[in-house]
Amino acid sequence: MDTLLKTHIPTLTPYEKIYKNLHQNPGLSLQETLAASVAASRLQSLSGFDVRTEIGGTGLIGILKGEGKGDGRTVLVRADTDALPVEELTGLEYASKKREVDVEDGVKKPVMHACGHDMHVACMLAAATTLHSARKEWSGTLIVLFQPNEERAGGAKAMIADGLYTKHGCPLPDVVLGQHVMPFPAGTVGTKVGSFASAADSFRVTVYGRGGHASQPHRTIDPVIIAAHIVVRLQTVVSREVDPREAAVVTVGSVQAGQTENIIASEALLKINVRTVTPETRERVLAAIKRIVKAECEASGSPKEPLWESTSQFPFTVNDKDTTEHVSKTFEKYFGDKFDPEAHPLGGSEDFPILATEVPHKDGKGKGVPYCYWTFGGVDPGKFEDAKKRGKLQEEVPINHSAYFAPVIQPTMKTGVEALVVGALSFLGR
Template sequence: MSRISPFKAFLEENTPDYKPYEEFYKHLHANPELSWGEVETSAAIATRLGGLSPDLQITTGIAGTGLIAVLRNGPGRTVLLRADMDALPVKELTGLEYASKKMAEDSDGSLQPVMHACGHDMHVTALLAAAETLILGRTQWSGTLVCLFQPAEEAGEGAQRMIEDGLYTKHGCPIPDVLLGQHVSFRKAGFTDTRPGLLMAGVDSMKITVYGRGGHASMPHLSVDPTVLASHIVVRLQTIVSREVKPGSLAVVTVTGLHSGKAINVISDHALIELSIRSVDSENRDALINAIKRIALAECSASDSPRDPTFELVSSIPAMHNDPATTDVINRSFSAHFGLQTHNPSCDVVPAAEDFSHLATAIGKPYCFWFFGGHDISDWEKRAEENRLDSVPGLHSPLFAPAIQPTLATGAEALVVAALTMLSGDKNGFEAQG
């Protein structure tokens, strides 16, 4: 049986006033920025970090908008805490007083509404609050703390680009002994969960261009309509998981975009299909991609397409595998601090993907990633009583809106508890023993 949380006294002594952080969160939420455009967000973070301690070594401009803050606090382990910063091209419908009304150009130059529909504003704020807590209590731990703020997680490129830009070389980030990250979820606020080993699926983003023969909308018999062709492909793709994947295996093939034509009276000469493909191992990944290509080629042949389709793999993120030993230690600390009723040490594998692991695998270091709930407690309980939990707005929904508290406190405490556990072990009494 775990003893009473050894972290309680530390947090009671060193946790800052959360009110300024709540206001900072509202500011971030109302002013979201798309991947690679996190200029104002990065500047706001740097300013806030600069006010925490003169001993923080802050490096900005990593892969554009990425930044790190390093606190060297004596001998010991080096622990990296990560938060992502970017938002999504989603129109916010929450009705909050601090709801986003921002518009921005996407990578194609199109003007889009922008929203923090994935909670990255909460990730940033929780890490800043955790950093201040650890700085205030620095006499009680020893080691090196690295706080990393990453751009373009939604694009699946941010972590890798920071590495390629010299994160661990020219930008001077100390090589961490362990890397820690988290993600707010649409679960009940105050709850945390993770699991050792496989935690999240890998994702491949693909674009398929199919070709027809354009013409007048009044004379389809003289054309090869790529919109009809693409529609057949979209429908047929739905059979891959249901008919070609072993039941019980985690696999997802989702068509996220179908674009064809710009004039209402013109049959286009091509159509674009955008796909999100999720799998948990290389064998299933290869099988999914091969099936997609086979179906697209066959449908193009059946429609008498003038040329074969083209396939573009836009991005690829591997499945996330938490280090078992690291996760075991953090699970014990979380269970001791948050309680066995609110921490789940063996959650289900999540079909969503994250590029956080690149930061660790690039240097061969262990990592642990976890989730913390964000949905309003009373609303969750009401929906549960009415058997309507499936109506809780999920990530990437225009209605996604974490309750600021206790979500922020839970996220900040989780980072502090995990950091103290890995920085000091049981040397200073911070590791919760089973």
């Protein structure tokens, strides 16, 4: 493995340029045209890659057959491509200053790769190049998949619904692999068997009042007060209704009501996000939220029932035992003490598992194949250790979705490329 990587991994300077270009020119969910174009162009330049585009929007795949002895297995590796509506504050020379109209709501917004998907794309392209160069040394089928709209939990579903494994002829994988850059020391890699990322449920909840003049509140029902009570009361769901040994997060990320200070509005909108790690807790928390919202509306004399609109749902990410143990043994051998086989689960959520759980079985009976998801670090190791020693990790190390999040390019990219290549080769015949 070491020899293969040393022999075939390309110089990463061109991929650093790709990364900077994507970082400076991000695309919101459903608008990832540059990332898709760059990925397709690069894969098409590699002889032997069968590239298929416009799958579920801007999604695409590249299929490459190994030329080694034996049949080998079929391995799918995935990178996500979308950015976030965040105004970048990193101060980098290649920082995004882009603003674009979000197709979801028609509002012009600042755009930033605040979750590292630009790094994912660059790493995947360099890994694809490496495996292409080494194709005589492995057998089987490699599928590199670039997925749009991960941030809103729609991309994997859209690719499946558009016929990824049927109409678009993607070979049915035996295993699905993926990774994510995180605010850990660059050069490190981690995964674990079992639960590795939370489920997420997001809602828009509209509560109703009776509007009127601010000088006559007795003739109104104030939805802002209803919303305020809901926000405060929801804080007790995790602290008083969830087993302390379980993990759950309830966030009210947005409250919107009214246009001016002297008018009591007729309705208020709350945007709620829920993260849970077990089905039982998920069911309990969602039921508690609905109970509280309903009760607060009734307590305030709301004229009608609140309106619930689901905006996104992420599944649980549960790494397959055998697959993850196999990856862990390979990573431990390659990365040594830089690999953690008992890494902390992600606080965030992923739609990555859908690409595995929706794979039709080759015998036509049922669906689903095993998968493994891992993380790799993106923070300058020296700065990380210094902040850790001073107890300043939370204050000084930006997390994903922060306006200050930007992975140090190296050794982050090198590690991400190596992890993808090593992970894929561990399943491809040699």
